[in-house]
Amino acid sequence: MDGNGRWAQRRNRPRVFGHIRGASRISAVVREADRLGVKALTLYAFSTENWTRPEDEKSVLWKLLIKFLKKEETELARQNVRLRVIGEVDRLSAEVRASLDPAIARLSKNTGLQLTFAVSYGSRREILRAAEAFARDCREGRRDPAELEGKNAESVFASYLWTGDLAELADVDLVVRTSGEVRVSNFLLWQSAYAEYTFIEKCWPDFTPDDLRQAVETYTSRDRRFGGVQPSASVSATN
Numbered sequence: 348m349d350g351n352g353r354w355a356q357r358r359n360r361p362r363v364f365g366h367i368r369g370a371s372r373i374s375a376v377v378r379e380a381d382r383l384g385v386k387a388l389t390l391y392a393f394s395t396e397n398w399t400r401p402e403d404e405k406s407v408l409w410k411l412l413i414k415f416l417k418k419e420e421t422e423l424a425r426q427n428v429r430l431r432v433i434g435e436v437d438r439l440s441a442e443v444r445a446s447l448d449p450a451i452a453r454l455s456k457n458t459g460l461q462l463t464f465a466v467s468y469g470s471r472r473e474i475l476r477a478a479e480a481f482a483r484d485c486r487e488g489r490r491d492p493a494e495l496e497g498k499n500a501e502s503v504f505a506s507y508l509w510t511g512d513l514a515e516l517a518d519v520d521l522v523v524r525t526s527g528e529v530r531v532s533n534f535l536l537w538q539s540a541y542a543e544y545t546f547i548e549k550c551w552p553d554f555t556p557d558d559l560r561q562a563v564e565t566y567t568s569r570d571r572r573f574g575g576v577q578p579s580a581s582v583s584a585t586n
């Protein structure tokens with residue numbers, strides 16, 4: 348959800364004004380994702396690097412998360428949305444946890460759209476933590492290091508990532524980045540190995556359900572080969 352700060356500054360408003368507007372965009376986008384048949388949607392709300400931001404900006408972001416949960420939980424429940432978070436949740440304040448944890452628990456049995464907020468999230472950190480946890484399980488006899496050489500090696504390792512519980516839904520199909528920045532910024536690096544990317548000039552506070560629909564349309568027109576070739580291409584090559 349990039350570009351909130353710039354969106355506000357261009358309007359001579361404080362950066363947090365952009366976050367407030369950005370947070371207000373979320374529910375309509377979630378609804379549209381569900382309507383489009385998206386099974387899992389991850390919103391990058393706060394990165395491990397964002398901890399270096401000024402205290403007052405961070406405090407507004409946490410308040411917005413708490414407010415979102417209070418305002419939207421009933422609607423998310425009605426939509427059968429399962430809510431998750433990924434990231435270093437142990438770094439979040441007791442106040443944020445007190446609002447987040449019960450909401451996640453109450454929505455945990457839902458079977459519709461899997462909505463994930465990435466908070467205090469960094470993909471390198473996620474991969475390091477997965478490696479640590481796997482090594483610990485090996486030391487304590489629950490795992491065998493040889494499993495990382497077997498045919499299920501990737502799924503074994505992926506089960507240690509914060510997205511492990513999503514199983515096959517953890518593999519990202521499409522990344523939509525707003526605000527004109529063309530970089531990956533430590534987001535779902537393992538899970539996006541074969542993702543399609545789309546970069547949108549608009550900043551997140553201007554992002555609409557229709558922008559999501561267009562991004563998904565662009566995605567469906569892409570030719571995804573996962574490093575292989577089309578069956579027809581392989582036939583013609585051997586003819």
Ligand code: FPP
Pocket residue numbers: 348349350351352353354366369370373391392393394397408411412415464526
């Ligand atoms: C990136 O834009 C955005 C963020 C760091 C925060 C995104 C968070 C929200 C939209 C609200 C949080 C609420 C919920 C419900 C999760 P930026 O500030 O880095 O923009 P810039 O690159 O223009 O400075």
